[in-house]
């Protein structure tokens with residue numbers, strides 16, 4: 593009897609914690625309604641919230657890695673929040689020199705040897721095209737979202753924006769080949785699920 597009471601109390605606690613976390617998540621799906629084209633054909637689609645006046649949300653403290661491996665950027669595409677640093681380890685036995693002309697996030701890491709890592713802080717939202725001054729074939733892309741509320745749509749176009757502050761937001765998409773989209777979304781404390789976004793207006 594005591595044991596079952598205890599496990600009931602434990603289960604109730606777990607359920608409450610889950611609810612608190614999943615509270616204001618925004619879940620949905622992007623749909624590409626173009627004859628003969630699949631979502632996978634257009635490359636990464638980023639879903640993110642625009643910055644709203646009066647809503648402050650610090651960038652994640654994590655430092656994602658973007659490697660140079662076999663004279664290519666791995667991964668080729670990375671989404672971050674503006675304000676985040678990205679570490680760029682050179683995993684090859686040869687020198688690389690990573691740089692970008694994408695203002696205002698332009699940078700030049702200079703030549704660095706095998707096993708070295710250099711970091712770049714991306715302070716501004718926007719698209720950053722990466723190149724290597726030695727290897728013309730090396731190219732990559734970083735998308736810096738203006739808020740930490742972003743996701744790259746996965747299989748089937750599904751996305752989740754976690755722990756969104758309740759209120760009215762602008763939800764946007766970015767893809768290299770498609771026009772940007774923007775919709776207004778009202779997020780209650782209980783979150784949103786099943787939010788559909790057509791990528792072709």
Ligand SMILES: [Cu+2]
Pocket residue numbers: 663687688689724725726727730
């Ligand atoms: Cu290189």
